Each structure stands twice: as structure tokens, then as C-alpha cells.
Amino acid sequence: MLEKKEATYEKVILVGLITQEQPEEKTKEYMDELEFLAYTAGAETIGRFTQKTDKPDPKYFVGSGKLSEIKEFALKNNIDTIIFDDELTPSQLKNIEKFTDKKIIDRTNLILDIFAQRAQTSYARTQVELAQYEYLLPRLTRMWTHLERQRGGIGMRGPGETEIETDRRIIRDRITLLKKKLEKIDKQMATQRKNRGQLVRVALVGYTNVGKSTLMNVLSKSDVFAEDKLFATLDTTVRKVVVGNLPFLLTDTVGFIRKLPTQLIESFKSTLDEVREADLIVHVVDISHPSFEDHIASVNETLKDIGSLDKPTIIAFNKIDQFKHIEKEEDDLTEKLQENYSLEELQKMWVARTEDETIFISAQKGTNIDELKRLLYEEVKKIHEVRFPYNNFLFDYYEFQEE
Numbered sequence: 566m567l568e569k570k571e572a573t574y575e576k577v578i579l580v581g582l583i584t585q586e587q588p589e590e591k592t593k594e595y596m597d598e599l600e601f602l603a604y605t606a607g608a609e610t611i612g613r614f615t616q617k618t619d620k621p622d623p624k625y626f627v628g629s630g631k632l633s634e635i636k637e638f639a640l641k642n643n644i645d646t647i648i649f650d651d652e653l654t655p656s657q658l659k660n661i662e663k664f665t666d667k668k669i670i671d672r673t674n675l676i677l678d679i680f681a682q683r684a685q686t687s688y689a690r691t692q693v694e695l696a697q698y699e700y701l702l703p704r705l706t707r708m709w710t711h712l713e714r715q716r717g718g719i720g721m722r723g724p725g726e727t728e729i730e731t732d733r734r735i736i737r738d739r740i741t742l743l744k745k746k747l748e749k750i751d752k753q754m755a756t757q758r759k760n761r762g763q764l765v766r767v768a769l770v771g772y773t774n775v776g777k778s779t780l781m782n783v784l785s786k787s788d789v790f791a792e793d794k795l796f797a798t799l800d801t802t803v804r805k806v807v808v809g810n811l812p813f814l815l816t817d818t819v820g821f822i823r824k825l826p827t828q829l830i831e832s833f834k835s836t837l838d839e840v841r842e843a844d845l846i847v848h849v850v851d852i853s854h855p856s857f858e859d860h861i862a863s864v865n866e867t868l869k870d871i872g873s874l875d876k877p878t879i880i881a882f883n884k885i886d887q888f889k890h891i892e893k894e895e896d897d898l899t900e901k902l903q904e905n906y907s908l909e910e911l912q913k914m915w916v917a918r919t920e921d922e923t924i925f926i927s928a929q930k931g932t933n934i935d936e937l938k939r940l941l942y943e944e945v946k947k948i949h950e951v952r953f954p955y956n957n958f959l960f961d962y963y964e965f966q967e968e
């Protein structure tokens with residue numbers, strides 16, 4: 566008889582801060598995101614704790630009173646893991662663990678763990694492994710003992726197992742090795758990209774889970790993995806797409822997230838090079854998400870980091886089928902909330918706000934995809950005209966035809 570495999574969800578507690586810059590409402594959204602991250606990693610959230618404070622406590626992140634409360638809750642509910650919505654310093658990590666005697670995961674470690682679970686190709690695995698080691702090195706005393714590793718589960722799926730005394734040196738060597746390996750692959754990838762010739766390159770970028778892969782599938786009629794979890798895509802997919810008579814290369818890339826660990830940005834250099842070398846960016850946004858404006862800002866932040874913010878961009882507001890608009894009461898004197906805007910109003914606002922082209926679509930339902938193709942055609946054509954100035958006649962006689 567086949568053994569029935571039950572999914573075992575690790576029970577966790579989430580901890581976040583409410584500060585001047587991060588008011589209660591924001592923190593709630595961030596905690597929702599953290600819960601989604603935890604769920605993606607294989608955890609079930611049992612409790613959430615937040616604390617109002619000016620800045621994180623240098624010793625325990627939250628105050629010791631709050632931490633006692635959390636510890637008590639964990640004991641009562643038989644919970645072994647506590648997840649913090651920020652990167653903890655190595656000493657905070659150590660102190661909190663000592664205080665609570667629980668497994669402590671911070672936001673960075675959680676994201677690294679998801680990446681480790683999701684990495685498919687040896688290239689992605691090498692990238693994640695490097696990021697994990699770099700995270701690990703300054704935190705070695707805490708998590709590298711055999712005892713710690715035996716606890717297993719989220720955040721413990723680190724690369725390999727070694728004894729603590731020699732670990733630091735071994736890990737440094739390993740980092741050097743991985744860097745060399747990546748350098749070699751990066752070179753190969755760069756050559757590969759060069760060999761793709763002069764075709765115009767379009768990159769789909771956006772926050773995680775906004776529908777990039779779904780859109781990739783719609784536009785290129787391919788079958789890229791898409792699902793309702795975070796970071797479904799780690800490996801870049803490139804497809805040749807023809808719109809009208811214009812061919813171009815379309816790239817689906819890893820999703821961005823608020824506070825994307827720097828270790829990951831570094832080790833995913835080649836993946837991000839796809840974005841860096843793109844001629845045109847399609848910035849996909851999930852307009853049905855309450856924090857979509859924050860998401861846009863995070864993505865732009867990362868784009869800025871990799872020097873790609875000033876590229877020609879189309880902002881594709883996706884999931885309009887899921888967009889909910891709550892009519893504001895007429896006599897309401899309070900400020901209009903995000904949710905009170907209609908799609909039309911948002912459309913007008915964004916057209917006024919940005920110099921980029923904007924379009925509102927549903928990749929899943931196929932709404933406005935022809936419009937998006939038309940826009941892509943126009944933008945790719947502009948790039949074509951600059952790149953092949955003597956070849957323009959090709960397109961002069963062309964009229965866009967719906968498929």
C-alpha cells in the first residue's frame with residue numbers, strides 16, 4: 566500500500582514592529598505578507614505579536630516584556646519557531662534564542678529558505694547556496710552546531726553539515742568556490758545572451774506573485790510554472806515572441822519583494838542581468854493587492870539598485886478581474902481610501918502620474934491582452950528603429966492585425 570504523505574506544517578509565531586514610519590495598518594499588511602511567506606515555506610501561523618516602539622530593541626528586537634509574553638504563548642501552544650519581520654543582527658538572534666529557547670528565523674532567513682526549496686537548476690541552487698553561506702557566516706555560532714541542525718525544518722535546510730570548530734574556514738572556502746563557479750556560469754550566460762543577437766529584449770519584472778509567469782504564458786503561448794505562492798519562479802525563462810511581424814525576446818524573471826536580502830541580489834546577478842540588459846521593461850503590478858503602490862516602490866527601488874530604472878517601461882496593472890472597489894459614502898468627510906477608487910479613476914491617476922505607458926489587464930482572463938500587444942508592438946518598434954535605422958522600410962507597410 567502506498568503511504569499517504571501528510572503535509573506537516575510547522576507551527577510558527579510572527580513578530581513585527583509598529584513604528585513612526587510603519588503605522589499599524591502598514592504593519593498589518595507586512596504581517597500578512599510575512600504569513601504568506603511563512604506559508605510558502607511550509608509553516609502555519611498560530612499567533613502574531615506586534616509592539617509599538619521608536620526603533621528595534623538592540624538586544625531583543627522587541628522589549629523583554631513582550632518577548633516573555635511571546636515565549637509564554639509559544640510554550641502554551643507548543644510552538645517551536647518564532648519568525649521576525651526584519652533582518653536580526655547576529656547578536657539579537659543569539660540573545661532571543663537564548664531567552665526563548667526556540668528556533669528563531671528572521672525575514673532574510675525565511676526568504677533564503679524559500680529560495681532554497683524552490684531552486685530547480687544547479688545554477689539557481691548555486692546562487693542560493695552562496696547567499697545562504699553569506700548569511701550564515703556572521704551567525705555561525707548560533708546555527709551551525711549539530712544540535713541546532715537536528716531541529717530541522719524551516720531555516721535549517723542549510724547547505725551541508727559540518728562541525729562548528731572548522732566551519733568558519735570551511736564556509737569561507739566554500740564561498741570562494743561558489744563565487745568562482747558562479748563567475749564561470751555568469752560568463753557563459755553573458756555569452757549566451759550575446760549570441761541571442763540583436764533582437765530586442767523585453768523583461769517582465771514585478772513584485773512576487775503579481776502574475777508575471779501567467780502573462781509570459783499568455784504572450785508566448787508557453788507553459789511556465791505559475792502558482793499562488795511566493796517566488797514560484799527562480800529561473801529565468803526566455804521566449805521568442807512575435808507580435809504582428811515584430812520578433813522580440815521576452816524574459817520572465819524572479820519576483821521582487823520588500824527588503825529583498827542583499828545576499829540574494831548579489832548572487833542572482835546573472836538573473837538580474839537579464840533585466841539590466843533589457844531594452845524594454847514590462848513592470849507587472851497586481852492592482853487587486855491593497856499594497857500595490859508599495860510594491861511598485863519596492864520594485865523601483867531594486868530597479869534603481871541595478872541601474873535599470875530609466876529604461877523604457879510599460880506598467881501593466883494586472884488582475885483587474887479581482888479588483889474590488891468600495892463606493893465611498895457621499896457624506897463621508899474622511900479621506901478617500903485606496904479601496905474607494907474605481908479602476909477608471911486609478912487609470913487616470915496613473916496616466917497623469919507617470920511618464921511610462923500604462924495598461925490595465927487580466928492575464929488570467931485574457932482581458933486587454935490585445936491592447937498590451939499593440940503597446941508592446943509600438944514600443945518594440947521604437948527600439949527597432951533606433952537599432953536598425955536602415956531597415957525601417959520593413960515596418961512602414963505594416964499594419965497591426967489582431968490575431
Ligand SMILES: Nc1nc2c(ncn2[C@@H]2O[C@H](COP(=O)(O)OP(=O)(O)OP(=O)(O)O)[C@@H](O)[C@H]2O)c(=O)[nH]1
Pocket residue numbers: 771772773774775776777778779780790791792793794795796797798799818819820821883884885886887926927928929930
Ligand atoms: N485573478 C487573477 N489571478 C491571476 C491573474 N494573473 C495571475 N493570477 C494568479 O496569480 C498567481 C501568481 O501568478 P504567477 O504568474 O505565478 O505570478 P509571478 O509574478 O510569476 O510570481 P513569482 O514567480 O512567484 O514571483 C497565480 O495563482 C495566478 O493564477 C489575473 O489576471 N487575475
Ligand SMILES: [Mg+2]
Pocket residue numbers: 777778779790791797798818
Ligand atoms: Mg513567476
